[in-house]
Amino acid sequence: MPQEYEIIIVGGGPAGLSAGIFIARQKVSCLLISKDLGGQLNLIPKLENYPGTIMSSGPLLAKTLENQFLMFGGEMIYDTVERVDEVESGIKVKTTRSEFTAKAIVVAPGKVPNNLGVENESAFVNKGIHYCTKCDAPFYQGKTTAVIGVGAYLLESGILLSRMASKIYMIYKGGALGGDKEMIAAIEKKENIELVPQSSVKSISGGNNLQTITIVDNSGTEKVVNVDGLFVEMGSKINLDFIKHIVKLNTKNEIEVESDGKTSHPAIFAAGDASSIPYKQIVAACSGGANAGLSAFNYVEKLKGRPGIRADWKKTIGDTVFHY
Ligand SMILES: Cc1cc2nc3c(=O)[nH]c(=O)nc-3n(C[C@H](O)[C@H](O)[C@H](O)COP(=O)(O)OP(=O)(O)OC[C@H]3O[C@@H](n4cnc5c(N)ncnc54)[C@H](O)[C@@H]3O)c2cc1C
Structure with a gap:
């Protein structure tokens, strides 16, 4: 039997990890599946333009985002997602080693820059x-x-x-x-x-x-x-083979998203470099991840007949919104 989660995230770059922080903080069961930690952040030894940090690096930011996600109760495994399909209970996620189901997923598989191909x-x-x-x-x-x-x-x-x-x-x-x-x-x-x-x-x-x-x-x-x-x-590769049969892509082979991370599939949300956002930068990936994460959470809440939330610093219990 596939393991069940309320929300599954594909991708452990800044977009996926940010989505995870916003989802896990709402105390819904959340699994992040990624080939590695950090994605393209691992290619940035000196990070100058991530607001709020002056002397940082990509790997340090990745580790901090991971700690934040795990601190709120998120789970993470290293694996490759091979296929995503719609099933009666929601979405099935097949990885190289296992199978999972979720009510909703956030997809943030990023991209990989093409290299020159010369020796050294x-x-x-x-x-x-x-x-x-x-x-x-x-x-x-x-x-x-x-x-x-x-x-x-x-x-x-x-x-x-x-x-x-x-x-x-x-x-x-x-x-x-x-x-x-x-x-x-x-x-x-x-x-x-x-x-x-x-x-x-x-x-x-x-x-x-x-x-x-x-x-x-x-x-x-x-x-x-x-x-x-x-x-x-020389451009970059975006690999969406695992999902392109159920979400709409644009002409650049990116997942089409609205500003809140919604895709053409109601249970699938997307963020980061693999989505149709204009600026492929870390701060944009984090922002998109937060939006997609909150939208996925709201989608799952709606399935339970609950109203959802507008911001994650308000807690909703039943019909009452608590500000703190
Ligand atoms: C050399 C370089 C330098 C850069 N410098 C800066 C900079 O200084 N400032 C800045 O703002 N931006 C910079 N960027 C851009 C920035 O790194 C990206 O915009 C950002 O990392 C995108 O985040 P993401 O989460 O969408 O994707 P990624 O960082 O690409 O992460 C995607 C994640 O998904 C995982 N994944 C992919 N497919 C699967 C799958 N099928 N199953 C499981 N996991 C999967 C990957 O392993 C990876 O962990 C730089 C990019 C490069 C290449």
Whole structure:
């Protein structure tokens, strides 16, 4: 028999953990299933833009969120969710090792950035190689950088870097930049951007930190360039194979959500980078997680014939709302 919970959360990144804090605090049975703790937070050794913290790191934030979730009585297991289906009692969640059922679920599986695929790449992650320009460009004030990428990711990265770095090599496969015309016009006017079309990065090297990249063009000509940082903006993978048959996705393969985390399925709520929110940042993932968590809780309360709550600092017992 599958184990039963009132609410199950998929994903142990900031969105899933935040949903968990808001659900567990209401004292409903809640299980969080994740492949790992923290998700993309593990790629952030220096975290500067999470409000309320000055010198923090992604892993530290993940551990703090986990402690907060467990402190309120949430349960967590490490496993991979393989399939989610509707059943008579609610939602069935099949993992690699077990099966569970819940009245509602919150889905927050995030995403994984695509890497460049060159030798030694992992040795220079956060030591010159970065996968999120809007997160890490501020570390390159006055420095020499390069960005290799595709489509809108490349354009946005070039513009952001041009405000911080002294020099930016924009490397791309095609002959001309593609995408938003205004962004392209802005890039073409920037004196600190050098366009490097029909090219790719063949190799990277350095000591403790990245120092040089070798650029190769379509004719096979190689050029070695000294850089302090290389931004890889090749998009990212969102894997929603386990759920895409029962919730509506948008054209970017994200789960469509309303501002309160509701999806096209009444018992399924979603948050974070795998959802259709505009800004994929930690604070947005936490906020989305809180909304989706409270919406899932309210959905379960409604099934019990109870009114639900508007904010988690009010407690509802029967029809009476207690403020404290
Ligand atoms: C290099 C890098 C640097 C960044 N720096 C910053 C920064 O400085 N500031 C900032 O605000 N944002 C930053 N971001 C963005 C930020 O990390 C993300 O917006 C945020 O982590 C999204 O949270 P999430 O919970 O939606 O997803 P994720 O963090 O991706 O977490 C998803 C979780 O779900 C789990 N999961 C996925 N599929 C399954 C499954 N089938 N079964 C079970 N578990 C599953 C994963 O293992 C993971 O634990 C950065 C991102 C990157 C890649």
